[in-house]
Amino acid sequence: MPDALFSLSPAVLDAFADAFLLLDDSGRPLYANQAAGNLFDPSRGRGRSALRLLQRELELEKVFQERDCTAIQQRKLKLGERLFLLSAYFGGDSTRARLALILRDISDLRQLAADYSANAAQLVRITAALRHLASGLLITDAWGRIAFFNPALEAMLPSGALARAHGAAITDIFAFTDEFFQDTASKKCRVAQHLLLRPNQGLPASPGTALAVTRTPLMHGNGCHGYLYVFEAVPAKEESPGADTAVLTPSAPFSASGASTPLQTDAPHKKREEEISAGGAQYTLSDFVGQSREILRLKEMIRKVAGTSSTVLIQSESGTGKELLAHSLHALSKRAHAPFIKLNCASLPESLLESEIFGYEAGAFTGAKKGGHVGRFEQAHGGTIFLDEIGEMSLPLQAKLLRIIQEREVQRLGGQSTRRVDVRIICATNSDLLARMRGQAFRSDLYYRLSVVSLSIPPLREHKEDIKSLVIHFLRRYSRLFQKRVKGVSKDVYNALMLYDWPGNVREFANVIEYAFNILDGELIEMEHLPPLLLRQAGSELKSSGSLDALLRAYSVRLVEHALEEHKGHKAAAAKALGISRATLYRLLARDRL
Structure with a gap:
């Protein structure tokens, strides 16, 4: 190895997708893994300029003087056409300082964010257009929960009919929808105003004209992602509907065939509602x-x-x-x-x-x-x-x-x-x-x-790169549930979440965030808002990983364990996946008593 203070096998580091660079106290490279070599190879003109840009942008001289890398931690750095997220760790002793830099390529995430922004802008335009249409519109998700309705529909219904409609089941508000849920095909019916809404809402009956309601499934790929309902007023003198239209009146309930049928009793109607409520998945x-x-x-x-x-x-x-x-x-x-x-x-x-x-x-x-x-x-x-x-x-x-x-x-x-x-x-x-x-x-x-x-679903400890997405997801969920405006988690909390092994996986992760919401007063989750068990384990991990060598050693242990699990204990296959020889793998296993 080029540096006695750095004892981890280079073959293991070359297996990392992240670029790893070790610098001395003058900012010169002492070691680079394969990914970093591709970025900073001094034999290439582009590599030399990338290294100079890194040293200038990070102000490494100041970092070494203060022996504090907090200012460059989690910093974004653009090298050529790629964008990287930086992690930094100090090592060495009082006479020789060493700085380890780990650069993670997040260029694809940036493109994803740009695509999301473009899609969000498109959604705003489409929503604004739907709000200005003269026809009443209502959109539900695949399980019949109301996701959108426009002002035109509100104007067609009694005042307050849709006051609590967002997120509610359409069957809880509208009486005509029972028959619509018999299948997923497009359907149309004419509904008298006084039979439009459920009678248990306490709203006055409207004497207005009948409404023609058309339901269209929103299909994409192999599945149905929701339904679009279009409401239009029916002129009083319009001729009777054709075969594809059903009339809903007190004496002729809507039938699946489109014909008038005798009034049904409550028993089969209730049975049908129970069958319908049993159908459909809760998650996608x-x-x-x-x-x-x-x-x-x-x-x-x-x-x-x-x-x-x-x-x-x-x-x-x-x-x-x-x-x-x-x-x-x-x-x-x-x-x-x-x-x-x-x-x-x-x-x-x-x-x-x-x-x-x-x-x-x-x-x-x-x-x-x-x-x-x-x-x-x-x-x-x-x-x-x-x-x-x-x-x-x-x-x-x-x-x-x-x-x-x-x-x-x-x-x-x-x-x-x-x-x-x-x-x-x-x-x-x-x-x-x-x-x-x-x-x-x-x-x-x-x-x-x-x-x-x-x-097989991988345990959370094997895909910790998803922890940031999980934090965002559960912050949104519990912000709505607890009616609290929580902006995020502190850097220390994020590091603790990354160090924890999560034996209870995503369910335990959700419980940790919910625990924090129960005792949180401000807008940021801090270390004191985490459960004691997580604090104890994360604290011990932070102490044991205080040096560069210990941190990298812990990282290599997890990498080796993951490779062995992936290949069901087959050491030759695990060594090949890691890019190291079997002899090197056996030395790592003996060193860490795996």
Whole structure:
């Protein structure tokens, strides 16, 4: 090595995507990894000018005099056409100071910000145009929650009808929408003013003219992302509607076929509302926060898998977002508007779990409901069933579940006949199912039936570059929830979040931010707003990483651990991925007792 104060293997540093540069107290380079060599190679004219620009922009002489790199920490630096984010660390001793610089290329993020700004400006223009249209407009998301309405629609309705509409379900405000949710096709109906709104809103009936309402699904890619409703006043002398238009009157409720039907009773109407409320996912792929390579790869895999009906097994640590992934698969699939039924296999005793899965007939056992009970698989017919904690299911129930998967039919408890079900199965577990198979706690035939497509969500400690995005996401969420204006987190808090290992993953991360909101008085989350456990671990990490060598050593340990996990302990493959020899890997393993 060129410097005795710097003992980390250069082969390990060359595996870093970030540029690493070690400078002496006169600002001269002592060491550069491969990425930094490409930037600052003195044999190239461009490299020399980049190095001079770095020394001039950072005022390194002043930094070494004060032995304080705070002023250049997290600074943005433009070298050529690329933009870099700088991290700096002091090392060495009282006689020889060393400054380590780590430059992360964020040029693509800058372009992303520019694209976002352009899209935001376009959205402002489109919103302004919609507000000036004469027709009443209302837009919902894919689950029927109201996202936008224009002033023209407000003028058509009784005063105050839309006062609390933003974020509310359209079915809670408008009475005509029940039949619209029978399918996703475009539809049109004519609605009398006094039948337009739900009667439980306490608003006076409007004697105005009828309104023609057209619903159009907002399709993009493979899924529906929302609905556009257009409201227009119907002239009194307009002729009767055609076959594609339904009239909603007190004596003729709207029917899916477009014809007038006798007034329906409340019982089937309530049943239909229950079925509709069971359908649809609560989350989409956009709720998966992160732009790291691991998360982007997972999102791409989800998009590919969503279009099929193959069984999916999600095996990941607790708190990583397994249920969110299951919802995303359903939302992107052709079953998006069919029921999404979830069941936690660890939350119920075996006898109750069996009746929930399969359902039961009247009189099947003491205490059974008079009319029997529809099981979860029947409820999910046409849609998706999500079985969480599948690894906790007993062996007898596993055998019965296997039969459902094979035969695609269920038999209720106490029943004699079977019922065919068309359902996509998504299972999740934080257990090692292969280890449970070896221990005879999980059936191998069921495992291979479930793992047609196997997905894994990386733990947060393996994609900490997404922590900044997660901070922004949860600050926005809890600012709305707590009605507090919080601008961000301090630099010390951000460093603590980066140093923490997050055994509880994203769920624990969300809890930490929520904890801070509970005790926060100002507009910035400081160290005193973090939970004690996180403070203790982050504090010990900061102390142990006080020197440059210790910091880099900790970084290399995590890099080696990640490579070994990625290649399931295969050392030759891990060494190749790191760009080092097997001998170097073995030395690192022995040094750090891994």
